[in-house]
Amino acid sequence: MANILELSNVTKTFRGGVVAVDDISLDISEGEFLTMLGPSGCGKTTTLRMIGGFEYPDSGSILLDGQDVTDNPPYRRPVNMMFQDFALFPHMSSAENIGYGLKIAGVSRGEIEERVKRMLDLIELPDMGARLPSQLSIGQRQRIALARALINNPRVLLLDEPMSALDAKLKETMQIELRHIHDRIGITFIMVTHDQTESMIMSDRIIVMHAGRIEQIGSATELYDHPKSAYVAEFLGTSNMIPATVSKDGSSLMARAGDLSIAVDDDGSGIVEGSVRSLFIRPEKIRLLGDGGVAYDGASVFTGKVKELFFSGNAVRIDLDVGADRPLMVHHQLDTGLEQAGLPMVGESATCSVRPETVRLFDIAEVAAVEAEGVGA
Amino acid sequence: MAVTSMNGVGLRKRPLDMGTTGLGVAAMCVLAFLYLPIITLIIFSFNSSSITRLPLESFTLDWYVKALSNNDLMTAVWNSVLVGSAAVVICLAIGIPTALALDRYDFPGKTVFRRLVILPITLPGLITGVSMLTFFRSVDIQLTIWTVIIGHGTALTAIVVTNVFARLQRFDRRIEEASADLGATPLMTFWYVTLPNIRAAIIGSAMISFTLSFDELPVTFFLTGRDNTLPMYIWSVIRRGITPEINAIGTIIVVVSILLILISVLLMHSDNQKAGPVKP
Numbered sequence: 244m245a246n247i248l249e250l251s252n253v254t255k256t257f258r259g260g261v262v263a264v265d266d267i268s269l270d271i272s273e274g275e276f277l278t279m280l281g282p283s284g285c286g287k288t289t290t291l292r293m294i295g296g297f298e299y300p301d302s303g304s305i306l307l308d309g310q311d312v313t314d315n316p317p318y319r320r321p322v323n324m325m326f327q328d329f330a331l332f333p334h335m336s337s338a339e340n341i342g343y344g345l346k347i348a349g350v351s352r353g354e355i356e357e358r359v360k361r362m363l364d365l366i367e368l369p370d371m372g373a374r375l376p377s378q379l380s381i382g383q384r385q386r387i388a389l390a391r392a393l394i395n396n397p398r399v400l401l402l403d404e405p406m407s408a409l410d411a412k413l414k415e416t417m418q419i420e421l422r423h424i425h426d427r428i429g430i431t432f433i434m435v436t437h438d439q440t441e442s443m444i445m446s447d448r449i450i451v452m453h454a455g456r457i458e459q460i461g462s463a464t465e466l467y468d469h470p471k472s473a474y475v476a477e478f479l480g481t482s483n484m485i486p487a488t489v490s491k492d493g494s495s496l497m498a499r500a501g502d503l504s505i506a507v508d509d510d511g512s513g514i515v516e517g518s519v520r521s522l523f524i525r526p527e528k529i530r531l532l533g534d535g536g537v538a539y540d541g542a543s544v545f546t547g548k549v550k551e552l553f554f555s556g557n558a559v560r561i562d563l564d565v566g567a568d569r570p571l572m573v574h575h576q577l578d579t580g581l582e583q584a585g586l587p588m589v590g591e592s593a594t595c596s597v598r599p600e601t602v603r604l605f606d607i608a609e610v611a612a613v614e615a616e617g618v619g620a
Numbered sequence: 621m622a623v624t625s626m627n628g629v630g631l632r633k634r635p636l637d638m639g640t641t642g643l644g645v646a647a648m649c650v651l652a653f654l655y656l657p658i659i660t661l662i663i664f665s666f667n668s669s670s671i672t673r674l675p676l677e678s679f680t681l682d683w684y685v686k687a688l689s690n691n692d693l694m695t696a697v698w699n700s701v702l703v704g705s706a707a708v709v710i711c712l713a714i715g716i717p718t719a720l721a722l723d724r725y726d727f728p729g730k731t732v733f734r735r736l737v738i739l740p741i742t743l744p745g746l747i748t749g750v751s752m753l754t755f756f757r758s759v760d761i762q763l764t765i766w767t768v769i770i771g772h773g774t775a776l777t778a779i780v781v782t783n784v785f786a787r788l789q790r791f792d793r794r795i796e797e798a799s800a801d802l803g804a805t806p807l808m809t810f811w812y813v814t815l816p817n818i819r820a821a822i823i824g825s826a827m828i829s830f831t832l833s834f835d836e837l838p839v840t841f842f843l844t845g846r847d848n849t850l851p852m853y854i855w856s857v858i859r860r861g862i863t864p865e866i867n868a869i870g871t872i873i874v875v876v877s878i879l880l881i882l883i884s885v886l887l888m889h890s891d892n893q894k895a896g897p898v899k900p
Contacts, residue, residue: 295801296800296801297797297800297801316800317797317800317801318800318801318802318803318804318805322801323801323802324797324798324801326794326797326798328794330792330794330795330797330798331795331798332795332798332799332813333795333817334816334817343799343802343804343812344802344803347799347802347803347804347808347812348803391798391802392801392802395802395803
């Protein structure tokens with residue numbers, strides 16, 4: 244697919260010398276759903292606003308369909324935005340809000356009416372055209388904002404934290420519905436969010452941003468299962484990061500910490516034998532080997548003592564004392580009631596296994612820096 | 621919720637205590653203090669006696685006929701309307717852009733500029749009048765009704781600036797961004813989005829400016845040529861004693877003012893309903 248949008252070496256510094264976006268380059272292909280993910284202040288919103296034309300980069304360029312739009316104002320680029328908290332015009336009805344872009348473009352009144360009606364059908368609010376924004380629920384306002392941003396058939400739709408105003412239940416519904424609308428109309432979506440679950444559910448590709456830079460780009464599975472940095476590993480999902488000493492065992496690496504002795508796939512990054520690294524294990528990748536449980540072939544098996552149990556309805560979190568610097572977190576999905584699950588009690592020992600391709604080693608200083616920043620905490 | 625009070629819950633009657641009664645009496649006194657003079661004016665405008673004094677004699681509309689056929693008086697009224705309207709136009713033409721500049725742009729000396737723009741409203745009319753008179757004299761400008769208009773415009777611009785500025789401060793700038801995003805040029809955005817949302821502040825401050833201009837005396841006194849405004853006329857006539865004619869014209873003005881206030885309240889109310897907080 245052709246690139247619809249190209250950002251090259253885009254940098255933006257705000258007054259006071261804060262570098263919001265630091266030399267970002269990015270290609271976005273037509274029709275994709277791309278999400279910029281990161282904590283507040285990582286530069287994701289500034290990047291989105293530069294694509295929309297609300298901020299201008301200090302250097303670098305933005306090409307839309309091969310045309311340089313870097314310095315074009317918002318009203319001279321075929322890109323529309325769905326704003327955080329929606330920014331609906333309070334003095335206009337829903338229909339007037341939706342039809343605003345067409346009115347500005349000089350479209351005839353009859354055609355506006357027609358197209359607004361179709362939009363109202365698309366967002367499943369056919370009878371809400373006459374209402375003022377203040378008379379609508381939050382979910383309805385969000386749909387109106389979406390319709391208003393789509394009616395001009397933008398080349399790219401920008402979504403700035405579209406779900407932040409919604410409560411948890413509505414959020415889940417709308418995430419899937421927005422994804423469906425994207426698939427149906429085929430317009431390129433670029434979304435900004437700080438919610439990692441949302442980004443993984445909705446997008447084709449995710450950009451994890453950190454301090455104005457791109458940390459990693461990839462699909463949800465690439466980022467979650469193969470994070471390139473400790474930052475990405477900590478930001479998406481939860482993880483154990485346990486200091487461990489590395490040794491070579493034939494072709495594979497062994498990481499040892501307390502009673503743990505875990506095989507790790509060597510990614511060829513030249514890890515020195517005897518060095519101390521952070522052992523990264525996702526809590527749900529650890530399998531409890533209860534009565535008759537069998538480890539995968541090649542998986543490392545270890546035993547720990549149950550320190551604490553946390554029941555959260557569909558799963559249990561078990562903190563295991565494995566003699567390392569910190570306890571090892573295990574997530575166990577429950578396919579039975581808690582009593583039937585046959586889980587070890589506090590103080591009892593538990594045997595577990597973990598597969599070598601699901602664990603990684605990160606630089607210990609890098610992990611310390613990420614943890615000091617409070618990412619994922 | 622409204623439903624509970626409809627069912628009568630919460631409407632339970634409480635016996636009147638001393639405090640409540642006292643409060644009611646106090647409120648009546650305040651209202652009397654505020655409105656008794658105006659009511660007196662209205663009553664005497666229908667009284668057939670040519671002296672404003674009790675007891676009342678018979679009912680008459682003569683004073684209205686006289687007032688409306690008094691050429692000097694009517695000229696003064698129209699002059700006041702002209703001065704007020706023109707001053708309002710000046711106030712809006714200067715005040716709205718000033719408020720926008722103060723709200724949106726950073727420029728050197730902004731704080732000083734804001735204070736200076738607001739200052740004339742705190743200056744006594746006497747000072748404004750004398751200083752403008754000196755100025756007009758020094759640049760050799762004849763005193764006419766236009767110098768009065770400029771004087772009023774100067775003194776009252778601050779009202780528009782403060783009101784519109786206050787509204788702009790509460791204004792959600794992202795709806796302007798949304799408008800630009802949907803293809804509107806800055807001018808279109810101002811017309812379709814900004815203006816409708818600050819309309820109430822503009823109408824309100826225009827009405828206040830008009831009212832203040834309409835009964836302004838000191839600045840007018842110094843700056844007028846041969847033309848009289850209504851307050852000037854009343855002032856000159858009253859020295860020979862209050863005539864019921866003045867009461868009649870006063871009553872007409874009170875009625876017109878109330879009408880204007882009602883209209884503006886209605887306009888602002890519909891505005892506020894629409895501009896009601898669209899909060900998530």
